[in-house]
Amino acid sequence: AQKVTQAQTEISVVEKEDVTLDCVYETRDTTYYLFWYKQPPSGELVFLIRRNSFDEQNEISGRYSWNFQKSTSSFNFTITASQVVDSAVYFCALSEASKDSSYKLIFGSGTRLLVRP
Amino acid sequence: DTGVSQNPRHKITKRGQNVTFRCDPISEHNRLYWYRQTLGQGPEFLTYFQNEAQLEKSRLLSDRFSAERPKGSFSTLEIQRTEQGDSAMYLCASSLRGSRWKYFGPGTRLTVT
Numbered sequence: 001a002q003k004v005t006q007a008q009t010e011i012s013v014v015e016k017e018d019v020t021l022d023c024v025y026e027t028r029d030t031t032y033y034l035f036w037y038k039q040p041p042s043g044e045l046v047f048l049i050r051r052n053s054f055d056e057q058n059e060i061s062g063r064y065s066w067n068f069q070k071s072t073s074s075f076n077f078t079i080t081a082s083q084v085v086d087s088a089v090y091f092c093a094l095s096e097a098s099k100d101s102s103y104k105l106i107f108g109s110g111t112r113l114l115v116r117p
Numbered sequence: 118d119t120g121v122s123q124n125p126r127h128k129i130t131k132r133g134q135n136v137t138f139r140c141d142p143i144s145e146h147n148r149l150y151w152y153r154q155t156l157g158q159g160p161e162f163l164t165y166f167q168n169e170a171q172l173e174k175s176r177l178l179s180d181r182f183s184a185e186r187p188k189g190s191f192s193t194l195e196i197q198r199t200e201q202g203d204s205a206m207y208l209c210a211s212s213l214r215g216s217r218w219k220y221f222g223p224g225t226r227l228t229v230t
Contacts, residue, residue: 044224103219104150110157110158110159
């Protein structure tokens with residue numbers, strides 16, 4: 001079965017601190033995709049990144065970076081120099097990739113990040 | 118606006134009433150997904166369509182739920198005899214077949230009183 005675990009329910013940091021959001025996944029597929037989404041108070045899911053199972057190269061985009069490690073089935077997300085606008089709920093998600101797949105997303109329960117000024 | 122749209126954005130209804138939500142996907146997208154998100158949880162898959170065909174339904178989709186996509190464009194999700202446990206955000210997403218890029222709509226927040 002596929003499963004995504006985000007053990008951190010809520011994290012509170014002071015502005016300019018670095019923060020890492022953890023994501024651990026389970027899947028039997030050898031080919032899969034991992035995602036991070038941001039959900040601000042407005043409710044809309046904002047896509048942040050997609051990573052396929054064959055690409056373990058870490059990625060940096062501005063203040064955001066992602067660390068994908070197949071050996072530990074983890075896909076962690078780090079925000080450097082956090083800002084108040086980063087306050088939101090962040091979801092990690094997994095997508096199967098088999099033939100004729102629905103490509104539905106399996107989401108974790110989310111981590112609520114509060115960045116205090 | 119060429120994104121995914123959902124209407125209404127908010128719906129308050131009394132227990133036992135029927136409600137219907139609408140999702141308009143990005144025009145060239147042939148796949149459409151419905152997810153439900155309860156408070157404090159991540160979105161959960163309900164069902165998806167490829168064109169007008171409903172190809173998969175989650176066991177979360179009880180007999181009181183029905184979804185349609187009659188012409189392969191917009192979709193409706195109906196809940197009959199609503200219960201308080203149906204209170205949630207209902208999210209719609211669309212994509213092209215074979216693509217893992219999904220575009221989410223703003224959601225419809227349902228409150229059952």
